[in-house]
Amino acid sequence: MRPALLAAALLFPANLAGATTDLDTAARAFLDGEIRGWMNDPVLVDAIAAQNARTADLSEDEILALDATWRAEVGAADHPTIDAVLSNDAAAFLDDVVAAAGGRITEIFVMDARGLNVAASDMTSDYWQGDEAKHSGTFGKGPGAVHVGEVEFDESSQRYQTQISATITDPDTGRAIGAVTVGVDAESML
Secondary structure, three states, rough: OOOOHHHHHHEEEEEEHHHHHHHHHHHHHHHHHHHHHOOOHHHHHHHHHHHHHEEEEEEEOHHHHHHHHHHHHOOOOOOHHHHHHHHHHHHHHHHHHHHHHHEEEEEEEEEEEOOOEEEOOOOOOOOEEOOOOOHHHOOOOOOOOOOEEOEEEOOOOOEEEEEEEEEEEOOOOOEEEEEEEEEHHHHHHO
């Protein structure tokens, strides 16, 4: 779909229901064809499992403090909390996935069972995703759950994008261990 047509579908409520249905169908097809093949890679599963062991006993106050630290580091010269998420082996794996996608994938981040970032291809605005549908609508619902976000115009890329989120499971047990969110150029799906 051309950008002008996508914008028209988003601006006119009469077309919105059809555009939303088409987007959901296209997003789920993209998930099945482009994301599921790598989202349970051992480097991601191992990173999530290791972080789950570290964060399992955190209180809500401790999680909020970590999130506040992350937010304070955004735009700061020194950002050790953010660096730990952007420069680990799992983040390098995500960087490779984004690079191989040829512009169709704009960002990827992986969350643990608490909704805290484990690895990311790009900096997120916050550390804790546990209070957002990308985590509660996936990990919170268990294995196989998917959440497709609304199409939004991204100022930095000048493109319409959506986020596709899915539960990540331990391949040995089938249990939900975390979630992944993949930012996708909306035009590339339609």
